[in-house]
Amino acid sequence: MSLTYFTPGPAQLYPTFEKHLQTFVSEQLGSISHRSQQYRDLHKFTVDQLRILLNVPDTHAILFLGSASEAWERILFSCVELESFHLVNGSFSKKFYDYSNALNKYAHKLEKPMGEGFIASEIEVPQYAELICVTHNETSSGVQMPVSEIHKLKQKHPTKFIAVDMVSSAPYPELDYSLIDTAFFSVQKAFGMPAGLGVWIVSERCLEKAEYIKTQYSIGAHNDLPTLWKNALNNETPATPNVMGIYLLGKIAEDFNRIGVKNIRKETEQKASMLYKFIDKATGFSAFVKDKASRSQTVIVTDTISLSADIIKAVKAKGMVVGSGYGQFKASQLRIANFPATSVEQTESLIYELGKL
Amino acid sequence: MSLTYFTPGPAQLYPTFEKHLQTFVSEQLGSISHRSQQYRDLHKFTVDQLRILLNVPDTHAILFLGSASEAWERILFSCVELESFHLVNGSFSKKFYDYSNALNKYAHKLEKPMGEGFIASEIEVPQYAELICVTHNETSSGVQMPVSEIHKLKQKHPTKFIAVDMVSSAPYPELDYSLIDTAFFSVQKAFGMPAGLGVWIVSERCLEKAEYIKTQYSIGAHNDLPTLWKNALNNETPATPNVMGIYLLGKIAEDFNRIGVKNIRKETEQKASMLYKFIDKATGFSAFVKDKASRSQTVIVTDTISLSADIIKAVKAKGMVVGSGYGQFKASQLRIANFPATSVEQTESLIYELGKL
Missing domain, CATH: 3.90.1150.10 (Aspartate Aminotransferase, domain 1)
Structure with a gap:
């Protein structure tokens, strides 16, 4: 059954998943070189469909990682020299905070019990926090932070970076990327795909910060933002990517765009x-x-x-x-x-x- | 055509790939929870098949990453407090070396032109290098280092760690894991699968070193060795893994084992x-x-x-x-x-x- x-x-899995998988197999896309024009066209198609779907401006790159958890690490490496600040109200927002500590950053948090949410007016952001980490949808507790509250929080702190975890909600939240510096999701939730691919939306401003931090501290070696960004300009990735995942994501995003x-x-x-x-x-x-x-x-x-x-x-x-x-x-x-x-x-x-x- | x-x-792609993919789809394995017994059985099956295929003893864990490039970073985080040493004779061995620099380790190298190989007797390992990084098969140039030379190199330096990149050769090299501390490969080469999964074989001794380094420096936050290891004991992964890739790898490894x-x-x-x-x-x-x-x-x-x-x-x-x-x-x-x-x-x-x- x-x-x-x-x-x-x-x-x-999304109803069209099997059809797209069949095409992937019959066109032998699992064997194509990730340095070929055929791959670059496939990569660009997916980025273009996501840009339309999520209304992502050209100031932001759309990058591919192994998972959304990897995005936590790459964002902290790229946007935090010393201090981050986290809204914690469940297991996944807590893990974002834990990652910052594990990278030896100074991580502040405002914590609430599971099941409770945050609004902008109650949040005091520590003075030296460079990045505000917000979980749009806390998968462990079913709490969402309204997008309007996320936008307000950034408007109150325009000089700080804001990162939005939308792992289990994208494409539902209608984020305004003139306010949001970086956001990320994984494909095994609302995109109805098998796991194994994370999507990282990230601004030029984050790139500049990463390049600055790199003069002082390590920003990681694998999938570091400047290298990812440089490859993305050419519709490529630094290492061999999950081509199947990127292909299927593009086709499902196209299906979503057809529906609207x-x-x-x-x-x-x-x-x-x-x-x-x-x-x-x-x-x-x-x-x-x-x-x-x-x-x-x-x-x-x-x-x-x-x-x-x-x-x-x-x-x-x-x-x-x-x-x-x-x-x-x-x-x-x-x-x-x-x-x-x-x-x-x-x-x-x-x-x-x-x-x- | x-x-x-x-x-x-x-x-x-390996000839049995499509058959296994069909089973994955028809059994709806793309939707199962990565915290369920069904997933743990699937995970264990793959690890067991790889253990048989590559003759990996229980002293070593078999872990899953997003790519082999990620393994470079995780190995350097886990086994190198200060200094690494690299045999460089092509683009991929060079990247392993670059990763060490990017993590602000002190990276030594012995470099040869593309097309030339190394033998143990000519290699002088710097005194304070903690890890010797060897590329069994340099994909960029078609040079292999004979397994016997890799083993000799370790025998000459038993207190140092040795890491073997076998990205584009596994399961061909018959490594002796009583000598090899860590090795890794990706699945889009000799396993005939689509890209998007890296396999990391790593010893208890590396785990101990990672735990020691962690008291002094960051060893990363995402897929750090102690967390990966702890999850692997329960046939799980810290984040949602590429379940499709892990499943297909287990089935293809089983096919390889049937052939021998x-x-x-x-x-x-x-x-x-x-x-x-x-x-x-x-x-x-x-x-x-x-x-x-x-x-x-x-x-x-x-x-x-x-x-x-x-x-x-x-x-x-x-x-x-x-x-x-x-x-x-x-x-x-x-x-x-x-x-x-x-x-x-x-x-x-x-x-x-x-x-x-």
């Missing part, structure tokens, strides 16, 4: 609204994130009265997979991904089955 | 011998590597009298793709990959077509 995955990554990102965002909100409405009403479920403005549109987290494992098992028998809670909430929460790969109808089916429990 | 790729990476690594090595030597014999005799071609003991068995490089682009075009019209020379030798050399994915018969066809030019 084919299952529908409502898991927050790896997740349901506005329609994708609208449908995301429609399905999220259906799920939250169900959770708010149904016996046995209650939304983990109390503040509605902080509720994620792409990873819906619900407390459960029954053991989450029992619910997961019952729903799986009906052909659907939902995620367990994260860490300490493993047994008492469900995480339901709401990505473009799952349709309104499939979301209705899930709600129907959850309602029967 | 389907082409046969004799290019040194990305290369011809001895047979694969024998066939590699047989095909290499055919290619060198042709190059040595044919008008218009001559082996770039003069010393027969230094000639690569997996990447055969020949000087050409005609422009390499003309030969590549003529051969492509017959359904075969060979690589151009590297860097300064682009126009005057061919690089012919000799990996398990291309058969004796296909090698004969290539020789036949080259002979007609």
Whole structure:
């Protein structure tokens, strides 16, 4: 039986994935040289489609890494000489903070319990912090920071850099890249692809900072920003990249562009609204994130009265997979991904089955 | 028309690749959680198959990275507090050396022109170098360092660490891991897979060194050795890995094990011998590597009298793709990959077509 995955990554593969994979195989794209014009055209196609989809201006490069976690490290190497500042309210925002410490930077944080969000007006940014690290969508807790609050935060601190983790929400957040210095995501979430590729959007201003830091400290050796940038100008990567991932991402981004990102965002909100409405009403479920403005549109987290494992098992028998809670909430929460790969109808089916429990 | 790729990476995909990819898709393995038992079983299967194939003892972990270039960085972070030493005779051994400088280590090198190899007796290792970096197979020039020379080099310097780049030769070199501290390769060469996955074989002794260095300096944040190691004990990775790549690698390693690594090595030597014999005799071609003991068995490089682009075009019209020379030798050399994915018969066809030019 084919299952529908409502898991927050790896997740349901996008419906067109198999078709594009077939083309990749039949055109033997797995064998082409990453220094050939054929590769450069493929690379450029993906960058162009992402630029349209996410409205990324030419001031920013779109670069490819092995994962979004690698982006945490490369951003810290590139934008932080000494001090970073992190909004921490879950496991992934915490890891971004941990990475800064591991690179021997001085990492400040403003921490809140899982399930709570941040607004710009309550945030005091330490004076010497060079980079503000924001998690748009905390995959572990289902908390989103509204894009308007992210923009306000930057407007209050225009001289500081701001990095936005949109790993489990892109292309949902409509970021204004005249304000956002760098942002990143991975493909196994809302793009409905197998894992193994991270996408890093990064400004010229970050590049200049990296080049300055390099005169004082190491900014890393592998995929360092100046080298990545130089190769990207030629639609290449410094090392042999995940060509299959880059190809599939371009084709799925093109599919998204055909639908229109506005329609994708609208449908995301429609399905999220259906799920939250169900959770708010149904016996046995209650939304983990109390503040509605902080509720994620792409990873819906619900407390459960029954053991989450029992619910997961019952729903799986009906052909659907939902995620367990994260860490300490493993047994008492469900995480339901709401990505473009799952349709309104499939979301209705899930709600129907959850309602029967 | 389907082409046969004799290019040194990305290369011809292994004949069973498509079958395994189909299974990956039909079993929906692209959607499974990387924290599930199903993933851990898949991960363990690949590690076990590689252990058999490459005869890796339990003293060494087998870890997964985004690329082999990432391994250069992680090895330098983990095994070098202050000084490294590099045998440089081509573009890739040079990059390993450059990475050490970029991490602000003190990098020593012994350099030879492209096309020349090293033997243990001529190598003076600087007194304070902690790590000796050896490239088993220099993809840019077609030079191999005999495994016996690598082993001798370590035996002469038992207290130093030795790292072996076998990116474009594994599983051909029969390394003795009681002597080799760490080695690495990528999958788009002799394993006949699309690019996007690096494999890092690394000893407990390297782990101990990394833990010691960490008390003094940063050893990186992403995929740092202690975190990778800890996760590997549980058949997991710190970040979401390239599950597709890990799955395909396990299945292809299993296919190799069915054939037997001895047979694969024998066939590699047989095909290499055919290619060198042709190059040595044919008008218009001559082996770039003069010393027969230094000639690569997996990447055969020949000087050409005609422009390499003309030969590549003529051969492509017959359904075969060979690589151009590297860097300064682009126009005057061919690089012919000799990996398990291309058969004796296909090698004969290539020789036949080259002979007609």
